[in-house]
Amino acid sequence: MNTNTFPRTHISLYVSDLAKTIEFYNAFFGKKADKIKPGYAKYIIESPSLIISFIENPERVQTGFGHLGFQVATRAAVESLLEKAKAKQIVSSEETGTACCYAIQDKFWVSDPDGVRWEVYYFHKDTEVNDPHYQSPESNSCCASSSAMQQ
Known part of the structure; x- marks a missing residue:
């Protein structure tokens, strides 16, 4: 696959508590979220090239999908x-x-x-x-x- 075709990966996850999620990912990624809105946070990681967003919706949280x-x-x-x-x-x-x-x-x-x-x-x-x-x-x-x- 040509990296120019898909230059950045995007992942979006539902979370039960956005504040706890932001605290964890600030520590894990070593940076603050690039965007925070009510019920939403997004991080843009340069290496690897990744956009990961979190949507607060406890009813839709899915676990056990692997890692x-x-x-x-x-x-x-x-x-x-x-x-x-x-x-x-x-x-x-x-x-x-x-x-x-x-x-x-x-x-x-x-x-x-x-x-x-x-x-x-x-x-x-x-x-x-x-x-x-x-x-x-x-x-x-x-x-x-x-x-x-x-x-």
Whole structure:
């Protein structure tokens, strides 16, 4: 796909409490919202090129769709972002050298006030294995397949 065709990704999520959402994403993105209106907030992120908006509508909040994430270019970048997220007390978990989704990765996770999970990761290399703990029905991982969930 040509990057000029779709130069910026847009995501829009319904949220239950806009004030809590803004507080969380100000910390996670390290910047203030670019636009705030009644029941609405928007962030414009330059790297990666992303527009994400939040619409306050508790009845339409959807969870369990999987997760969102950012891949970073270096291990040092994920470590730096992890330290910043820890300082803001928004890290829910961290993993080093994990075999997740058939790739070796260093990563950390944050969850927004409505439970939307974000993964920030550095990709080391592909692998033919997936860590068995990700296949557990109790797993809250990014790559628990439906067959694992049905066990």
